[in-house]
Amino acid sequence: MEWETVIGLEVHVQLQTASKIFSGASTAYGALPNTQACGVDLGLPGVLPVLNANTVHMAVKFGLSVDAEIAHRSVFARKNYFYPDLPKGYQISQFELPIVGKGHLDIQLDEETVKRIGITRAHLEEDAGKSLHEDFQGMTGIDLNRAGTPLLEIVSEPDMRSANEAVAYLKTLHALVRYLEISDGNMQEGSFRCDANISMRPKGQSKLGTRAEIKNINSFRFVEKAINYEVERQIQVLESGGSIVQETRLYDSDRDETRSMRSKEEANDYRYFPDPDLLPLNIDDHFIGEIKKTLPELPHEKRQRFEKAYGLSTYDANNLVASRELAEYFETVLKESKAPAKLVVNWVMGELSAALNKESLDITTSKITASALAQLLARINDNTISGKIAKTIFEGMWLGEGDADSIIEKQGLKQITDTSAIEPIIDEVMANNPQQLAQYREGKDKLFGFFIGQVMKACAGKANPAQVNELLRKKLQQD
Amino acid sequence: MSVTAETIVSIAHLARLALDEKAIPHYAEDMNRILHWVEQMNSADTQGIEPMAHPRDLGQRLRPDEVTESDQRECFQANAPQTEAGLYLVPQVIE
Amino acid sequence: MHQKTIAELSQALAQGTYSSEELTKHYLQRIKQWDTSLNSFITVCEETALASAKSADEARRQGKAGPLTGIPMAQKDIFCTNGIKTTCASKMLENFTAPYDAMVVEKLNAQGMVMLGKTNMDEFAMGSSNEHSHFGPVKNPWNLDCVPGGSSGGSAAAVAARLVPAATGTDTGGSIRQPAALCGITGIKPTYGRVSRYGMIAFASSLDQGGPMTQTAEDAALLLNAMAGFDERDSTSLDAPVPDFTADLNQPIKGLRIGLPKEYFSAGLDPAVGDVIMAAIKEYEKLGAIITEVSLPNNHLAGPAYYVIAPAECSSNLARFDGVRYGYRCKEPKNLEDLYKRSRGEGFGEEVKRRIMIGTYALSSGYYDAYYLKAQQMRRLISEDFKRVFEKVDVIMGPTYPSIAFKIGEHSKDPLEMYLSDFYTIAINLAGLPGLSIPAGFANSLPVGLQIVGPYLNDSKLLNVGHQFQQHTAWHQKIPSQFAK
Known part of the structure; x- marks a missing residue:
């Protein structure tokens, strides 16, 4: 039987606020255990939650960016369950009336294919603390610094059909929240966490199969692996006549497998009800309008502009807009170098990307600033140096030997563009290679490359290749 | 609706309350009587009535995003039954 | 003094x-x-x-x-x-x-x-x-x-x-x-x-x-x-x-203008208490107050609504008392569940436990609408009764x-x-x-x-x-x- 994979994703995005969603404690990462857990975060008796305005702004900003309905009235509800990292015995979340309603996100699958993924809802909630399972006299340690950190949970429709699509959706969403500056998206620190709901159905059937939920997958690569593993597992179960159990599974990246989390599974009855300590959140059109004004150019808008204004391919444009910083870097180089867009793309996505990857850096920590690269490309563009020499200079710049102009100056790499300087070199090469000259003139055209090579060697690569080409052709034919 | 001893056990589990085994029938009896009384509500027609969660229909106030709390771990943990290295300790959590 | x-x-x-x-x-x-x-x-x-x-x-x-x-x-x-x-x-x-x-x-x-x-x-x-x-x-x-x-x-x-x-x-x-x-x-x-x-x-x-x-x-x-x-x-x-x-x-x-809800003076009221109240009302009349009979038709359902809403909220509000960060912790818990159950079972008295049980039940899956939601609707009816009377x-x-x-x-x-x-x-x-x-x-x-x-x-x-x-x-x-x- 041919199976169709159906995937829906729930993404927990940690909002980058200064303070927590319901308390004035700091959200900074990496503090000593429990030093950033105030009375509200610890659920001490008598203390009360008050909602952080910034989280509401950020949620609305996100909603607007995915064309979603913003609820004029949303309600915070308590999700009740006992767990040591959940200090109050309930999580404040939104249940029946979330702040962001139905919307959608377009993902680019390849040069031609764009797919629209439905967004069911997005709601605000508080994060839990952390259980540390290292052995403390045979006990578990609880750190509540993370408790109360604001999260936006973004729930998609079951619209994805493969691990590839799921990853494309996640990458698009990841870029989006970073464009909006509502999250740092740091996956290692857990600022962008994903749960995947996966089910299979016979191709052509519209009814959804029973799904399994895979919890807390914390990298794009693991999402792909976890989904692929789970799809295989489910197909095996189904084809051997079994049925899928609706359950929560955990992805183990060490063993590359998912396994059932029975301990969390037992009869969850969360007893959601409106939190009586908080009032309904009312948002009016004016409030929404003000936030609309602060929306930046979104990735898909930027991509379209790049294609139109700079004549880039969808592929190039897509790569560049993957992060806001990269796109900004590109535009700075382009503006300051005045070089053609294609040349800039090739350098940014080529030499620069390779250098960054090699040292596991990203564009924000690049050793060559946009202005510095612009200077280098400007020198190519005004024929001061050749593209080949530029690569050598780039290496020097990367190693901190100075900017492009000073390296050119110091190492005398300035391109020779003066005809009267190039001609004697050509004459000398011709005089030194009479045999090859004769063969060439007898029709062995291939030897043209040999002469180019000899000329460039004689001038240490500094002569302008186009000029060498032109002059050499002329001279070889002349005599 | 009738609350059985079985219901009492499962509700007590949801609420994480250890109940005295012998008291369970007693709880069931009390609960049944109380719920029976509560069910008088069914005599009122509430069709289309919007549920009221708060005494007054006001909106949530928002707090500026500012850090106002400083570290008070030591004084908070003075009340804790068991801590080590700044962590609250509980019996091993099995994932 | x-x-x-x-x-x-x-x-x-x-x-x-x-x-x-x-x-x-x-x-x-x-x-x-x-x-x-x-x-x-x-x-x-x-x-x-x-x-x-x-x-x-x-x-x-x-x-x-x-x-x-x-x-x-x-x-x-x-x-x-x-x-x-x-x-x-x-x-x-x-x-x-x-x-x-x-x-x-x-x-x-x-x-x-x-x-x-x-x-x-x-x-x-x-x-x-x-x-x-x-x-x-x-x-x-x-x-x-x-x-x-x-x-x-x-x-x-x-x-x-x-x-x-x-x-x-x-x-x-x-x-x-x-x-x-x-x-x-x-x-x-x-x-x-x-x-x-x-x-x-x-x-x-x-x-x-x-x-x-x-x-x-x-x-x-x-x-x-x-x-x-x-x-x-x-x-x-x-x-x-x-x-x-x-x-x-x-x-x-x-x-x-003083309203006396007729529902207040029915069976269930100790007559001796009723007499004292009526004497006090007389005193107010002497001071120039005007007495009117009013009605709060849903008042008899306030108790049933209250004994759903209050226990429901309390069942959740008291979940934080779990023996982890403060408060009573049972002796030698066998495991996490035992810690929760005995700390709470031993730390709370009978009436508190009874109300947590009622509230947990009223919010639990399958009963939410019949109890909690119904009680919230009653709450509005009761509240509107007062609004009408205060006109x-x-x-x-x-x-x-x-x-x-x-x-x-x-x-x-x-x-x-x-x-x-x-x-x-x-x-x-x-x-x-x-x-x-x-x-x-x-x-x-x-x-x-x-x-x-x-x-x-x-x-x-x-x-x-x-x-x-x-x-x-x-x-x-x-x-x-x-x-x-």
Whole structure:
């Protein structure tokens, strides 16, 4: 039987606020255990939650960016369950009336294919603390610094059909929240966490199969692996006549497998009800309008502009807009170098990307600033140096030997563009290679490359290749 | 609706309350009587009535995003039954 | 000294008749002498009380004294007090010391009031007899065999016996008004949101409200002036200007329109209590009030709605008491589940567990709509009944409680019987309205309270109406003879 994979994703995005969603404690990462857990975060008796305005702004900003309905009235509800990292015995979340309603996100699958993924809802909630399972006299340690950190949970429709699509959706969403500056998206620190709901159905059937939920997958690569593993597992179960159990599974990246989390599974009855300590959140059109004004150019808008204004391919444009910083870097180089867009793309996505990857850096920590690269490309563009020499200079710049102009100056790499300087070199090469000259003139055209090579060697690569080409052709034919 | 001893056990589990085994029938009896009384509500027609969660229909106030709390771990943990290295300790959590 | 009201003590302190230190020592002495029989205090803070009395006297010397500076008072043990144990009368919090003050505590301290101690109560404010305290029952000073009412029974008994001139209470379904009635003192549950809930250990968040318990309406106004006000730490706190609650006390009440709900005077009301109430209404008529019969057709369903909503909220509010970060932890837990279950099973008393069970059931899957949602809808109907009535009358009056104080142990076998008696008070909490109880006379030598209810934010009006009654009657001045000296 041919199976169709159906995937829906729930993404927990940690909002980058200064303070927590319901308390004035700091959200900074990496503090000593429990030093950033105030009375509200610890659920001490008598203390009360008050909602952080910034989280509401950020949620609305996100909603607007995915064309979603913003609820004029949303309600915070308590999700009740006992767990040591959940200090109050309930999580404040939104249940029946979330702040962001139905919307959608377009993902680019390849040069031609764009797919629209439905967004069911997005709601605000508080994060839990952390259980540390290292052995403390045979006990578990609880750190509540993370408790109360604001999260936006973004729930998609079951619209994805493969691990590839799921990853494309996640990458698009990841870029989006970073464009909006509502999250740092740091996956290692857990600022962008994903749960995947996966089910299979016979191709052509519209009814959804029973799904399994895979919890807390914390990298794009693991999402792909976890989904692929789970799809295989489910197909095996189904084809051997079994049925899928609706359950929560955990992805183990060490063993590359998912396994059932029975301990969390037992009869969850969360007893959601409106939190009586908080009032309904009312948002009016004016409030929404003000936030609309602060929306930046979104990735898909930027991509379209790049294609139109700079004549880039969808592929190039897509790569560049993957992060806001990269796109900004590109535009700075382009503006300051005045070089053609294609040349800039090739350098940014080529030499620069390779250098960054090699040292596991990203564009924000690049050793060559946009202005510095612009200077280098400007020198190519005004024929001061050749593209080949530029690569050598780039290496020097990367190693901190100075900017492009000073390296050119110091190492005398300035391109020779003066005809009267190039001609004697050509004459000398011709005089030194009479045999090859004769063969060439007898029709062995291939030897043209040999002469180019000899000329460039004689001038240490500094002569302008186009000029060498032109002059050499002329001279070889002349005599 | 009738609350059985079985219901009492499962509700007590949801609420994480250890109940005295012998008291369970007693709880069931009390609960049944109380719920029976509560069910008088069914005599009122509430069709289309919007549920009221708060005494007054006001909106949530928002707090500026500012850090106002400083570290008070030591004084908070003075009340804790068991801590080590700044962590609250509980019996091993099995994932 | 102890025969005096706050208003009188304030004057005496201002005139230098005695110092706060003398006053404080006098009351501490009375507590020492009498509280062994009443059990109205859980904690007495002799040292800190004397220290604050001294600083109050110092403030007075420097001309910095306000009307409440140096006056002794007591806090219900549900309000968190920085550095002083806050137990909520529970084994769960027997050794809990909050590192912060409740807003109410902060505000009264700022006025220079002298806190003598923390008063006994029903555990986590659940109960109306004060029999459900881990620290033992409180006795009614009018008859030591009887309950003082609850849950603020310790505050009511202490003020009635003049072990303290005034105290705070909290009221979720009548917990200020009912013990005030049963002990013959004055108590007001302000409009919901008037008094900050910050630092007041929650029972049912949408119903809980703190308020003063005093000898007179005038004292209640003085204390409420200090207690009320917006608090940015409580999302449900009212962001509205706070009036001077004493400003209207002396307004004449001629022409006041009083509504008597016919549902209040039906079966279930002790006739002797009914007689006292009718006599009080007569008194109001003499003062020029106009009496009208009104109807609250859904009032009989307030109890059923309340006993879903309050337990539902409490089941969730009390989930934080899990033996992990503070509070009671069972001995040698076998595993995490055992830690939770035994810490909570052993740390909570019977009534608290019963309510957690009811609330958990009402919210659980499959029952939510039938119980919780239905109760929320009832809440709106009940609230609308009041709105309609207040288009026609200024205040509603009736008994605070259908009987006089009953014997300790009399109802403890049957929780439902106890719930049924909260008939007059709980609808007021569901609607969030202000309600005042004042002493209206005696039946069988035990006090009877008159409840006065007004529209939202009409707390001043209620205090004015109560004060005018007290200007013409002497019930509020009665002190149980055993404690009079």
